[in-house]
Structure formats: C-alpha cells, structure tokens
Amino acid sequence: MYVSINWLKEYVDIDDIRVEELAEKITKSGVEVDNIIHVGEEIEGVVVGYVASCDQHPNADKLNVCEVDVGSETLTIVCGAPNVAEGQKVAVATPGATLPGDFHIKEVDLRGVKSNGMICSLQELAMDEAYIPPTMEEGIVVLDEDAVIGEPVTSYINLDDTILEFDLTPNRSDCLSMLGVAYEVAAILEQPIRFPQTDVPSISEAASDYIQVDIQDEEACSYYAAFVIKDITVKPSPLWMQNKLLAAGIRPINNVVDITNYVLIEYGQPLHAFDYDRLQSKTVGVRYAKDGEELVTLDEETRTLTSDNLVITDGTNPVALAGVMGGASTEVHEGTTTVLLEAAYFNPRDVRTSVQLTGLRSESSNRFEKGVDPNRVHEAGKRASLLLHELASGSVLESTPVFDQVDRSEATVVVELDKVNDRLGTEITADQIEVILKNLRFTYTVENGVFDVNIPTRRGDITIFEDMLEEIARMYGYDHLPYTLPMSPSKPGGLSPAQQLKRNVNRFMQGAGYMETITYSLTNEARINMFVSPDLKEEQVNPVRLSMPMSEDHAYLRVSIIPELLGTIAYNRARKQANIAYYEIGSIFLSEEEEITKQPEENVRLSGVITGDMIDHKWQQEKKTVDFYAVKGLMEQLFEYIRIPVNFSQASVQDMHPGRCATIAVGEEVIGYMGQVHPRVAKDFDSKDTYMFDVNFDRIVELYDRKEQYVAIPKYPAITRDVAFIVDTDVIAGDILQVIQEVGSPLVTEVEVFDVYQGEHLEAGKKSIAYHLHYQDPSKTLKDKDVDQLHKTIVEKVNDTFHAFVRS
Amino acid sequence: MKDELKQIEEEAIAQIDQVETLKEAQDLQVAYLGRKGSITSVLRGMGKLPAEERPVVGELANKVREIISEALENKKTAIEAEQLEAQLAKEHIDVTLPGRHVAIGGPHLLTSIIEEIEDLFIGLGYEVKEGPEVEEDYYNFEALNLPKGHPARDMQDSFYITNELLLRTHTSPVQARTMREVEGREPIRMICPGKVYRRDSDDATHSHQFTQIEGLYIDEKVRMSDLKGTLKLFAKHMFGADREIRLRPSFFPFTEPSVEMDISCKVCAGKGCSVCKKTGWIEILGAGMVHPKVLEMAGYDTEKYTGFAFGMGPDRIAMLKYGVDDIRQFYVNDVRFLSQYHHA
The missing domain is CATH 3.30.56.10 (Phenylalanyl-tRNA Synthetase; Chain B, domain 1)
Incomplete structure (x- = not known):
C-alpha cells in the first residue's frame, strides 16, 4: 500500500x-x-508555462516552435510532442533546470531555431511508465487551466509529495x-479524523425502476447496492484525482473508472461501474457460474468458469467475476451515459477461490479476499456517486435497490487489567488503557479494571483477548515494555548424546582436512538412481517427487548425497579449483511406497568426496594425488575415534570403480561404503579421479557406545616378529590378517601390514606381503620361547590356508 | 725407568697435539694406555726394580697415565665440538622457504552460526530439538493456527508432495511436535535448527532451501517482557554490545502479540544508508507470545501456561554479519568461499 x-x-x-x-x-x-x-526530489526549475503560440518549425515537419510565457519572461521553445497546442498550460523546464537523472537544461539549437528550455512529459519528470494515463502517453503533460503561470509545477502534478x-x-x-x-x-x-463528504443530491427518478437486484446466495454475497447514475460524460478525470491515483500506484483511465478506483483506495471498498445500457436486462444478479460458462474479462481474456466461481450476471449471462474483475462486454467507454455502480460485500472465500482458479489478481480481489468493512460498503457507493455527480456531471437516481443481509455485529472482547500486566510484565493503569481505547476509537464499558471492548467491524482481525493485548501493547509502545528474563526455576540445557556425537564427528572430519558443505535436498531424476548405498534395501528406495516442482533440477528428494557432492566438484573444477575434500552430514529420503502416502524415512548420512592432490605441489615434495587408501585411512581412523570396530570388504556397487570399492561393516552389518567413483560416472560429473565415502550416520549414532572405563596401560613389554608371506597375487591382505588374528588371539595384540612387493625377485603371479606381529601378555613379560611356538603355528596356518610360503 | 716414563709422557703429549681425528686419538689411546700400550709394557718391567722403588714408579706411571688420558679426552672433546660445528654449518637451511602445510578443513558458515546460537541458548537451559524435513501438513500448518484455506498458506509457497505431505516451510513444526510430546503437561525450553524449503526461485536473496533456527519457551507466568529480555541478550551476544534493538508489532498466525526485532545498522550506525534502506534498522527475527490456539491444540491449559517463540534465518544472519551478498554462496560450495571461514 x-x-x-x-x-x-x-x-x-x-x-x-x-x-x-x-x-x-x-x-x-x-x-x-x-x-x-x-x-520529484531531483526536480528543480520546472514551472507552469502558457503556450502563447505554437507554429510549425520552418525546417522540421514534426517539430513545433512555441512561445511560452513563464511569468518572468517568454521563452522560445522547440517541442516535438504531438499534443502541444496554443492555449495550454504546460510544465516548462527553464534553462538551468534539473530533471531526474541529473539532466540539466541548456539553450540548444534545434535545426536552426534556438530553444530556451523544454516542455516536459510525465516520463521526463520520472513518472513510472506503467502508471502514465493513456492520454498522456504520447506527449507532454497538460496542466489544469487554473495553474498559475510561473509557479513551480511540483504542486500541480504532485511532485511535492x-x-x-x-x-x-x-x-x-x-x-x-x-x-x-x-x-x-x-x-x-491522538488526532481527530476528517471524514469525506458522501451526501449526494439525487434526482427524483427511482433507480429501482432501472434495475432489480437478484442475489441467489446470501452467504456468498450478503450485501449488494446498485446505484444508477445517468447523463454522465466520460472524459479524463481532473489532474488532482489522477495525481492521487498515480501516488497510489494506479493508472488513471477515465473519470468513471478513476472514481471507482479513487473510492477503492479511500474507503478500501472495491466498486464496479457497468455501462448500464450494455446490460441485457433490468436485473443484476449474483450467482455461482455454471461449469463451462464463459466470460471475457476486462483484460480481453476469455475465462472458462466453473461452479466455484461467483459471478455477476445481467440477469442471464455473467458480466463480471465477482470481486475480481469486470467483463469486457459491459465496460464503461467513451460513449457511456448511464452507469450502474455496484457496491457489494462478497464472501472472502469465494473471491479467493476465483483468484486461485483464474490466477487473476486485482486491487479489488486483494481487498475482498481479506474481508472489507461491512459498515463501509454503502458509504463508499454514496461517495462514488457524489464524485460521479461532481466530476462526470452525472445525475444520481434515488431509491437505490439494496440487498442487505450483511452481519454488522460487533465482537466484544473482555480485557482484564491484571491479566494485561501479567502477560506483558508491565504496570499499565486502567486510565492508560482507557486512553488507548479512545485513541483507537473502540467503544467500551469498564468496571473494576475489567473492560468490555466493542471491536469495530473495520478491525475484523481482533477476536480474542490476546489480539486486544497486542493492540494495548503496541499503542503503549513495545519500546516501553521492560527487559526481564523468565522467573521459572533454572534447569540444565544441552545437546543429546547424538547431537554431541555429530559435533565430534564434524570436528574430526574438519581436523582431517575436510570441509563441511550443505547441498540441496532436492535433486533431478537422473540422480535418484545413483550411488544407492549397499546398506539400503532395494525396497527402501522409491522416487519421491514433488507434486509441483519449480524446475526438473529440483524435483525429487535425494537418496544419496554423493551426486550433490560430485556436483560441487564439477562447480569448483569449472573455476579452476582442483583440490577438493568435502563432506556433509545430511538427510536422504527413503520410501517403501511406490505411491507415497506417509512421511519418507529420513536417514542421516555422513558422505564425502575427495579429489586432487593430497600434498600440494611444493618446492620440496613430489605431488601426490589422492587414492583409495587416503579415504580408507580416514574411515579407519574415524571409526577408531568413535570406537566402532569396522571391517572392509571388496564390493561391487553401482557407479563405483569395480576394483576399488569396499563396503564398511560392523560385524556382518554393512553400514556404508567407500572407494573410487566409476570413471564413466566421474566423467559425467567432470570429477575424474574422485574417491568417496558414504556411511549411515543414524546407525553410527546407535552403535556408538561412549566409553568411560579406564583400561590399564600394559605393564609388560611386547615382542615383535616380522614375517613376509609369498602368495598368489589374488590373495588379499585382509584375509591373511584375519587368520593371523584368529590364530594369534589373545597374545597377538596388533598386526599391521608394512610391506607389499611384487616384481623382479618374485616369480610372475606372486606377491609378498609382510606383517609386523605384536605379541603381548598383560600379566607377564613374554620370553622368546613363549612366542616361538605360537608364531610357528600362525605361519603354518597362513601357509596352509593361502598356499603361501615364508620369504626368507 | 722414571726417565722412560717421562719420555713416554712427553712423546704422547706431543703426538696428541698433532691429532686431528677421533680415530687418531683412539689409536693413541691404544698405543699408550691399552693393554699392549707403552705404559703397560713399562709397568711390566717393574718386577725387576728394587722393592722400595716400585711404589714410586707405580705412582709416577699412574700419574703419566692420567695426564695422557686427560689430554686425550680434552682432544676428543675438542674434535667432537669442531665436528659438530662443521656439521651444523652444513645443516644451514633457508628459513624463508615455505613450510609444509597440513590440509585444513572447517565447518560450513551456517553450521558455525547455528552452533553459536545453540550454545548461547543451551547456557540458558534450552535443549536442542530436531524434526523431519518432510512434514505432515498438520504439524507444518494446522497445529500452528494455520487451518486449511488460510491465506498465509498458499499452495504456491510450499513444496507439496501429496495433499498431506510437504517439505517443511519453517522449523516451527518441531515446536508443535515437542508440545504434543509432553501433552501440554510440562514446561518447554527448546531451540530447533534445520533446513527449510519454500517455492522461491533462486537468486541473490532467495533460495528454495535455507536454514532456520527457532526457540520456544513455555512455562507458568511467562511474560512478554521475558521475551524482550531474552531477545536482547541474544542480539547483544550475536551482533555486539553496541548494537541497539527495536521491537515492532508484527503478525504471525502462531503468536499473539507478535513481534519483529530490528537491530541498529552496523554500516551507518543507525543514521540510515542503502543497507538498511535509510531506516537505520535491520530486521533480524520474528517472535511473539505463543498463540492460545496453538497452546490449546497441544493440550496446554492457557490460563496456567504462557510462552514465547522466536525464529530467525542463519542465512540472513550470516549475510548481515559477514557481508555475504549472495545467498547461493551457502549452497554451491565454492571452495574459495567455504575456506574463508576456517579460522578462529
């Protein structure tokens, strides 16, 4: 507004x-x-001028040479506007004047004639094109005849507002x-209000002889007054009215339309003027449309209606979409002489329905949707009638037909002084409340600090005590409320164990060099079948699509964060940023239903991607690009950090490199996976040589057991034995390790691979894997002979199991 | 024999003087003091001496041994010191060459802001609550006094999946769920951060996905002045003690009275500039006293319990606090943007 x-x-x-x-x-x-x-802040030196003469330019067909009286002098001005004419009062930018855009007026030579200034159009005075009245679109602004020559033009075209x-x-x-x-x-x-004049002289001719009102549904339309004004002259409205409409952001059209808009802004009551002679009968009706009925609205669009659209009819056919827009067939035009002026109260729900069904919105529907003041409908009609009488020389007929079932009852809200102060934390007095109510012009009765407040119909928003509490608080001033803190007993706040774990994992990931990201939850169709983690069951993954997506890029709920993270790599690579280590803890959305009816399961994942160099190419070192083991090390350490023992197994997962992918499991339960993104997929994402991990964070939270018990540090020294096995190349290190652990338990406390070799000194198809074995007994110092026998057993078992032999 | 010893001493000292390496010193040690060394061989001849001379010669021999030994030790120390000097000189490096860096990760700026707000309210006794991002229409709207057909819940503004399911448009449903959980029988102090979604076209100031953090405090005798005090505490903590706050009446369907809070503009110190649209104030959050209908729906006795709620957008706060001029920066994850906030 x-x-x-x-x-x-x-x-x-x-x-x-x-x-x-x-x-x-x-x-x-x-x-x-x-x-x-x-x-008009930037405008200076524009005055009222009188066009004393206007003659064709000697050297240019489309230009005129005008002699313009600006009071202090008469200026010769060359003007190209088609509407300039002798005898007009116009806006003249005199030499030295400033127009919007820091435009300075100087004397110029235009085809051999010296021009001393400019006669201005509304555009040149910075009026928004959209609001310029049609009569003034192509040319200069013509002022009213009573404009005083030489005065600043600002007050005449509302440039001082x-x-x-x-x-x-x-x-x-x-x-x-x-x-x-x-x-x-x-x-x-705390000021009085001056109300507009509405008393209109009527002629002794009955409007009811011209028109009957036929309301089919009083709930949809509880008030309808049909004013009739005859003998009107349609012409541009006076400049003062146009100025006001322009200030309100409404484009002036002609006096009749302008008057209805003027009263709409003044009273908040939308009105509609029909060309009476274009109505097909002497009845104006309000009813719901028939399915398929058509109406051409003022914007020349043909609207096909349904039985949910409330319409105005000429007794038979729709002539307006009630409360939204009039119809083209009954539009007021230059030749209109008799106007049917509609002042009505339409149900907000019906207007909202029409807006939603047609997509049409107007100043009128905007007000009806929110509910207009039922007590102002008739006044507004009278006000418009008066203006039609004054500005369109119309004669207002008496005995206006009115249908009136509108509810004008005022709500009463009880306001207890003590309750006001209890709720606000204030010490407001009864006297202060009385002043507030008087200023608001709410009537009331009061007894012992209890007010019965009558809520005027213009304030339909106030229905309960809390609404009045806000009225009192805002008039008292939010600034004047004291600052306090709640008096209730204190209690400890905090994070849940899961929330704390999430923060800890965040710190771990960040300490490991990964940056946290937030990507979009909504994704495109191609991505919802990608990187489905092996810990999810196939039946859990059904596409969940928005009913009305804004774009296909964001139409589905994601089932993996990985495609989004790959998208960020592509984004960064396009900007020459090649080294990326990103992770996100966020939800994916799982549904077991093909046609979704209940909330999808939200599964929180810890997902990440890494690509580029692990060690930056510095003066000292060779650069080293990321590899599988960089990500695996991260996962191993993460799970060590949160004390969840995991194992890794070779796996084949869609969209992953077939030879470089592992599932991550706790015992038998897979909780995630990691590895290299399949080169084919990586190419699509412009993220070549990218490794990823994706684990079920919800399961981590469940599996996490916060360890608090101290474990004694071993008192007795460990014995280390190294052994290198020569095996076929397809034997994997993890399997040997598992055998060592099984056989060696509990004395073997740690096993680690320290060398893998394949090549020159070994026969083809063989490789050597070397292990450190740590033997330790918590209760005594081990002697060589204690270890010898067990070590031998372990080696034999490995040799048997894997057809291995020990490298000497 | 005494002369012999004296001669050995002189010879040894002279030779030790010439020594340049530890090896030479070691050789001399063996030559003079070793089991087959000169002194030992002299002493072996002691048996031939008369008994009374033996102790004298023995003492002298020991003295000579000590002198040689000390001279050798001194020499060794000196050589070692020299060698160390030489090595250290060789080990000289260019300290102006760049150091070896470790990879630095860090939190997303929005997470930092959310955690800062969480921590402040945790200190005031609030718990952190979370809820689903795909919500039931009931919790997202109805339980918050936005019945079906309410103008404020235009279909056009939300991402619906079915008529009853949508992506939550605010984190308020977490409040509704928490109130429902305690069935209107217990006080609540909670803060709920999370992602929310609206049907907006992405541009510099709009994002179809963004974050919100809301707070809820329900107890007996909670006053609007308590809300004001809490918000002031928050604003001063988050934006600095020198910032002024202003509360304005506003409207939210789930609060009555409703409030919007502005803080004084940092750029112009309240004088009015383009950032604050010449008003001197910047809108930062919405709040209010929980609407009695919302309390009633959750089962609270509204004569006994009152409460306040507030909500804000970490995205907006981050933009204001750090001058980020495009909300999309939070979601495209440009590494050059993210890494700007990875410091203390």
Missing part, C-alpha cells in the same frame, strides 16, 4: 510532524513503513485504505 502524505493530510492533521518521524511512529506501532519516497510504502501484515488489511490509515495515524498522534 502506497500512502500519499498529501492525500493523508485531507483526513488527519499531520503538518506538525516530519515525515520520517511519522514513518518511524507508524512502524513502531505495528505497520511497517518499508520505504519513504520523496517524489512524499509517499510511504507500507509492508502490511495479513491481519492489517484495515490499512488497505486511506481511511484505515487515517484511523491508525489518528490513534498514534
């Missing part, structure tokens, strides 16, 4: 307060002023009108 300060002054005395201060007060009491626009842009919350639709704003400002400034 744009509020013109010049217009507002007609209702409330605000001359004594600076606009900025007023805006601040309005904002602080509940209606946010989003912007303060000083109209300030406009407040309101950001209204949905509950404050009462401020969608100048009168509503006047109530608000008057309450804040």
Whole structure:
C-alpha cells in the first residue's frame, strides 16, 4: 500500500510532524513503513508555462516552435510532442533546470531555431511508465487551466509529495485504505479524523425502476447496492484525482473508472461501474457460474468458469467475476451515459477461490479476499456517486435497490487489567488503557479494571483477548515494555548424546582436512538412481517427487548425497579449483511406497568426496594425488575415534570403480561404503579421479557406545616378529590378517601390514606381503620361547590356508 | 725407568697435539694406555726394580697415565665440538622457504552460526530439538493456527508432495511436535535448527532451501517482557554490545502479540544508508507470545501456561554479519568461499 502524505493530510492533521518521524511512529506501532519516497526530489526549475503560440518549425515537419510565457519572461521553445497546442498550460523546464537523472537544461539549437528550455512529459519528470494515463502517453503533460503561470509545477502534478510504502501484515488489511490509515495515524498522534463528504443530491427518478437486484446466495454475497447514475460524460478525470491515483500506484483511465478506483483506495471498498445500457436486462444478479460458462474479462481474456466461481450476471449471462474483475462486454467507454455502480460485500472465500482458479489478481480481489468493512460498503457507493455527480456531471437516481443481509455485529472482547500486566510484565493503569481505547476509537464499558471492548467491524482481525493485548501493547509502545528474563526455576540445557556425537564427528572430519558443505535436498531424476548405498534395501528406495516442482533440477528428494557432492566438484573444477575434500552430514529420503502416502524415512548420512592432490605441489615434495587408501585411512581412523570396530570388504556397487570399492561393516552389518567413483560416472560429473565415502550416520549414532572405563596401560613389554608371506597375487591382505588374528588371539595384540612387493625377485603371479606381529601378555613379560611356538603355528596356518610360503 | 716414563709422557703429549681425528686419538689411546700400550709394557718391567722403588714408579706411571688420558679426552672433546660445528654449518637451511602445510578443513558458515546460537541458548537451559524435513501438513500448518484455506498458506509457497505431505516451510513444526510430546503437561525450553524449503526461485536473496533456527519457551507466568529480555541478550551476544534493538508489532498466525526485532545498522550506525534502506534498522527475527490456539491444540491449559517463540534465518544472519551478498554462496560450495571461514 502506497500512502500519499498529501492525500493523508485531507483526513488527519499531520503538518506538525516530519515525515520520517511519522514513518518511524507508524512502524513502531505495528505497520511497517518499508520505504519513504520523496517524489520529484531531483526536480528543480520546472514551472507552469502558457503556450502563447505554437507554429510549425520552418525546417522540421514534426517539430513545433512555441512561445511560452513563464511569468518572468517568454521563452522560445522547440517541442516535438504531438499534443502541444496554443492555449495550454504546460510544465516548462527553464534553462538551468534539473530533471531526474541529473539532466540539466541548456539553450540548444534545434535545426536552426534556438530553444530556451523544454516542455516536459510525465516520463521526463520520472513518472513510472506503467502508471502514465493513456492520454498522456504520447506527449507532454497538460496542466489544469487554473495553474498559475510561473509557479513551480511540483504542486500541480504532485511532485511535492512524499509517499510511504507500507509492508502490511495479513491481519492489517484495515490499512488497505486511506481511511484505515487515517484511523491508525489518528490513534498514534491522538488526532481527530476528517471524514469525506458522501451526501449526494439525487434526482427524483427511482433507480429501482432501472434495475432489480437478484442475489441467489446470501452467504456468498450478503450485501449488494446498485446505484444508477445517468447523463454522465466520460472524459479524463481532473489532474488532482489522477495525481492521487498515480501516488497510489494506479493508472488513471477515465473519470468513471478513476472514481471507482479513487473510492477503492479511500474507503478500501472495491466498486464496479457497468455501462448500464450494455446490460441485457433490468436485473443484476449474483450467482455461482455454471461449469463451462464463459466470460471475457476486462483484460480481453476469455475465462472458462466453473461452479466455484461467483459471478455477476445481467440477469442471464455473467458480466463480471465477482470481486475480481469486470467483463469486457459491459465496460464503461467513451460513449457511456448511464452507469450502474455496484457496491457489494462478497464472501472472502469465494473471491479467493476465483483468484486461485483464474490466477487473476486485482486491487479489488486483494481487498475482498481479506474481508472489507461491512459498515463501509454503502458509504463508499454514496461517495462514488457524489464524485460521479461532481466530476462526470452525472445525475444520481434515488431509491437505490439494496440487498442487505450483511452481519454488522460487533465482537466484544473482555480485557482484564491484571491479566494485561501479567502477560506483558508491565504496570499499565486502567486510565492508560482507557486512553488507548479512545485513541483507537473502540467503544467500551469498564468496571473494576475489567473492560468490555466493542471491536469495530473495520478491525475484523481482533477476536480474542490476546489480539486486544497486542493492540494495548503496541499503542503503549513495545519500546516501553521492560527487559526481564523468565522467573521459572533454572534447569540444565544441552545437546543429546547424538547431537554431541555429530559435533565430534564434524570436528574430526574438519581436523582431517575436510570441509563441511550443505547441498540441496532436492535433486533431478537422473540422480535418484545413483550411488544407492549397499546398506539400503532395494525396497527402501522409491522416487519421491514433488507434486509441483519449480524446475526438473529440483524435483525429487535425494537418496544419496554423493551426486550433490560430485556436483560441487564439477562447480569448483569449472573455476579452476582442483583440490577438493568435502563432506556433509545430511538427510536422504527413503520410501517403501511406490505411491507415497506417509512421511519418507529420513536417514542421516555422513558422505564425502575427495579429489586432487593430497600434498600440494611444493618446492620440496613430489605431488601426490589422492587414492583409495587416503579415504580408507580416514574411515579407519574415524571409526577408531568413535570406537566402532569396522571391517572392509571388496564390493561391487553401482557407479563405483569395480576394483576399488569396499563396503564398511560392523560385524556382518554393512553400514556404508567407500572407494573410487566409476570413471564413466566421474566423467559425467567432470570429477575424474574422485574417491568417496558414504556411511549411515543414524546407525553410527546407535552403535556408538561412549566409553568411560579406564583400561590399564600394559605393564609388560611386547615382542615383535616380522614375517613376509609369498602368495598368489589374488590373495588379499585382509584375509591373511584375519587368520593371523584368529590364530594369534589373545597374545597377538596388533598386526599391521608394512610391506607389499611384487616384481623382479618374485616369480610372475606372486606377491609378498609382510606383517609386523605384536605379541603381548598383560600379566607377564613374554620370553622368546613363549612366542616361538605360537608364531610357528600362525605361519603354518597362513601357509596352509593361502598356499603361501615364508620369504626368507 | 722414571726417565722412560717421562719420555713416554712427553712423546704422547706431543703426538696428541698433532691429532686431528677421533680415530687418531683412539689409536693413541691404544698405543699408550691399552693393554699392549707403552705404559703397560713399562709397568711390566717393574718386577725387576728394587722393592722400595716400585711404589714410586707405580705412582709416577699412574700419574703419566692420567695426564695422557686427560689430554686425550680434552682432544676428543675438542674434535667432537669442531665436528659438530662443521656439521651444523652444513645443516644451514633457508628459513624463508615455505613450510609444509597440513590440509585444513572447517565447518560450513551456517553450521558455525547455528552452533553459536545453540550454545548461547543451551547456557540458558534450552535443549536442542530436531524434526523431519518432510512434514505432515498438520504439524507444518494446522497445529500452528494455520487451518486449511488460510491465506498465509498458499499452495504456491510450499513444496507439496501429496495433499498431506510437504517439505517443511519453517522449523516451527518441531515446536508443535515437542508440545504434543509432553501433552501440554510440562514446561518447554527448546531451540530447533534445520533446513527449510519454500517455492522461491533462486537468486541473490532467495533460495528454495535455507536454514532456520527457532526457540520456544513455555512455562507458568511467562511474560512478554521475558521475551524482550531474552531477545536482547541474544542480539547483544550475536551482533555486539553496541548494537541497539527495536521491537515492532508484527503478525504471525502462531503468536499473539507478535513481534519483529530490528537491530541498529552496523554500516551507518543507525543514521540510515542503502543497507538498511535509510531506516537505520535491520530486521533480524520474528517472535511473539505463543498463540492460545496453538497452546490449546497441544493440550496446554492457557490460563496456567504462557510462552514465547522466536525464529530467525542463519542465512540472513550470516549475510548481515559477514557481508555475504549472495545467498547461493551457502549452497554451491565454492571452495574459495567455504575456506574463508576456517579460522578462529
């Protein structure tokens, strides 16, 4: 809502307060002023001029040479506007004037004639193109005849105005009108309100002889007044009215349309003017449309209606979409002489339905949807009739037909003083509340600190005590509320063990050099079949699609974070950033239903990708690119950090390198996987040589057991034995290790691979894997002879199992 | 024999003087002091001496041995010191060459902000609660006083999956779920961070996915002034003690009275600039006293229990606090952006 300060002054005395201060007060009491626009701020030196003569330019067909009286002198001005004519009052930018865009006017030579200034169009005075009236689109602005020659033009075309842009919350639709704003400002400034004139002289001819009102559904339309005004002249409305509409952001059309819009802004009551002679009968009706019925609206669009659309009819056919937009067939035009003026109350729900079904929105529907003041409908009709009489020389007929079933009852809200103070933490007195209620113009009765407040119909947003509490608080001033902290007994807050673990894992990953990312949960169709972790069951993975996605890029809920992370690699590579180590802890969405009916399971994953160099190419070192074991080491250490013993097994997973992928399991239970992204897939993501990991973080949380018990540090020394086995190349290190552990338990406390060799000194198809074995007994110092026998058993078992032999 | 010893001493000292390496010193040690060395062989001849001379010669021999031994030790120490000097000189490096770096990871900026807010409220006795991102219409809207058909819940603004399921548009449903959990019988102090989704086209100031963090405090006798005090504490902690706060009336379906909080603009110190649209204030969060209908739906006795709730966007806070000018930076994960916040 744009509020013109010049217009507002007609209702409330605000001359004594600076606009900025007023805006601040309005904002602080509940209606946010989003912007303060000083109209014509940049304009200087533009005055009213009188076109004394206007002659064809001697050297140019489309130019005129005008003699323009600007009071102090007469200027010769060359003007190219088609509408310039002798006898007009116009806006003249004199030499030295400044126009918007820091444009300075100088004397110029135009095809041999010296031009001393410029006759301005509205565009040149920085009017938004969208609002310029059709009559002034192609040319200069023509001022009213009573404009005084030589005076600054600003006051004539509202260039001295300030406009407040309101950001209204949905509950404050009462401020969608100048009168509503006047109530608000008057309450804040404790000022009286001047109400507009509505008494209209009528001629002794009955409107009811011209038109009958036929309302089919009083719930849909509880009020309908059909004013008839005849003998009108359709022409442009006076400049003052156009100025006001422009300030409100409405484009002037002609006097009849402008008047309905003017009253819409003034009263917040949408009206509609029909060309009476174009109606097909003497009845105006309100009913629901028939399915398939058609209506051409004012914007020339053909609308196919349904039985949910409330329409106005000419007794038979729809002539307007109730509360939204009029029909083209009954539009007021230049030749209109008799107007049927509709002032009605439509059910907000019906208007909202029509808006949703047609996608049409208007100043009118915007107000009806939120509910207009039932007590203002008829007044608004009278106000428009008066203006049609004054500005379109119309004659208003008496005996206006009215259908009236509207509910005008006022709600009563009980306000207890003690409760107000208990809830706000204040010490407001009964007297202060009375002042507030009077300023708000709410009537009330009071007894022993208990107020019965009558809520005026213009404030439909107030229905319960808490609503009144807000009214009192905002008028009292939120600034004046004290600062306190709750008095309730304190209790410890904190993170749950799962939340704490998540933070710890975050720290671990970050300490390991990985950056945390947040990617989108919504993804495209191609990605929902990719990187499905082997810990998920096939039946858990069904696509979940939005019913109305905004784009196909974000149409489905993700089932893996990996594609999103690969996307970030592509993004960074495109920007020459080649070294990426990213991880994310976030949800994927699993559904067992093909047609979703219940919430999908949200499974939190710890996923990551790494690509590029592990060691940056520095002066000292060879660069080393990431490999499988970099990621495996990370996983091993992570699970060591959170004390969950895991094992890794060779695996074949879709979208993964067939030879470089492992599942991560706790015992038999797979909880995730890791490895190299399949080169084919990596190519699609422009993420060549990328490794990934993806584990079920929810399972980690469940498996995590916070260890608190101290374990004694071994007192007795360990004995280390090294052994290298020569085996076929397809034997894997982990299997040998497992045998060593099985046979060696419990004396073998640690086994590690320290060398893998294949090549020159070994026969083809063979490799050597060397292990350190740590023997330790917690209760005594081991002697060589204690270890010899066990070591021999282990070696024999490995040799037997893997057809291995010990390398000497 | 005494002369012989004297001669050995002189010879030895002269030779030790010439020694340049540890090896030479070792050889001399063997030659003079070893089992087959000169002194030993002299002493072997002691048997031939008269008994009264033996102790005298023995003493002298020991003295000579000590002198030689000490001279050798001194020499060795000196050589070792020299050698160390030489080695250290060789080990000289260029300290201006760059050091070897370890990989540095770090948190996402939004996580940092969320954790900072969590920690503040944990200190005030709040618990951290989480909830599903795909919500039931009931918890996302209805339980928050947004019945079906309410203008504030336009289908166009939300990502629906079915008529009853949607991506949550705020983290408020976590509040509704928590209230429902305690069946209106217990006080609540909670803070709920998380991802939320709205049907917005992504641009510099809009993102279809963003984060929110909300708080809820329900107990007996909770006042609006308590909300004001809590918000002030938060604002001063988060934005600095020198920032002013301003509360304005506002509207949310789930609170009444409702509040929006502004903080004074840091750029212009409240004087008015382009960042604060010349108002001197920057909107930072929405809050209010929990609407009685919301409390009632959760089973609370609204005569006994009151409460406040507040909610804010970490994305917006991050943008204001660090001057990030494009919200998409949080989600495209440009490494040059993420790494800017990996320091203390």
